[in-house]
Amino acid sequence: MFRYNYITLEGENGLRSYQYHGSDNSILMKYVISPFTQWQVNTIVPELLAPNVITLVGLIITLIPHFMVSIICNFQLFGEVPSWLCFMISASTLLYLNLDNIDGKQARKTRSSSPLGLLFDHGCDAIVTTILALNTCIIMQIGNGIQSVIAFLMGAIPFFTATWEEYYMNGLNLPIIHGASEGIVAISIIYGITGVL
Numbered sequence: 001m002f003r004y005n006y007i008t009l010e011g012e013n014g015l016r017s018y019q020y021h022g023s024d025n026s027i028l029m030k031y032v033i034s035p036f037t038q039w040q041v042n043t044i045v046p047e048l049l050a051p052n053v054i055t056l057v058g059l060i061i062t063l064i065p066h067f068m069v070s071i072i073c074n075f076q077l078f079g080e081v082p083s084w085l086c087f088m089i090s091a092s093t094l095l096y097l098n099l100d101n102i103d104g105k106q107a108r109k110t111r112s113s114s115p116l117g118l119l120f121d122h123g124c125d126a127i128v129t130t131i132l133a134l135n136t137c138i139i140m141q142i143g144n145g146i147q148s149v150i151a152f153l154m155g156a157i158p159f160f161t162a163t164w165e166e167y168y169m170n171g172l173n174l175p176i177i178h179g180a181s182e183g184i185v186a187i188s189i190i191y192g193i194t195g196v197l
Helices: 009-017 027-043 051-072 083-109 115-139 146-169 179-196
Strands: 022-024 172-174
Touching: 009 115, 022 027, 027 083, 027 179, 051 083, 051 115, 083 115, 083 179, 115 146, 115 179, 146 172, 146 179
Parallel strands: 022 172
Antiparallel strands: none
């Protein structure tokens, strides 16, 4: 009754033969984030820990403070946000960035990388992009209006076009400054500063 083939046979064969190609030219990624996460994978992360579990934990760590701030603000994009929650959102965002970079290194270390893992990782990234836009609207007191739509689109459009580029150009090549590294660190700093103010 519920059987439906969502992926064609051609699509299945494409998934089986897919290999990720890309480069990250970010200075922050090259000299800070990547060496730090590689050190964590080599010394802290147990080899038995599946990369998708790391990805899922990162998503959950981002969802928890988002739901807390949403409840406190009655599911509106404005309201008084306690300082401790701004710090919590800042820390969870940085932790997500860390775990999001660990999962791929763990997959390569354990030889468990797969197209499904990449799809799961990028799906979680898409959810987090939306959560960060909503958190930004709440913390910055933007409210329910066109400014919130613009804030959402500022994260969604680059994510969508990068994914589109990856699909059509057969690779994801990130520039020196981009949202996946510098953008997340910048927004985390803004969350923290807002907590101080």
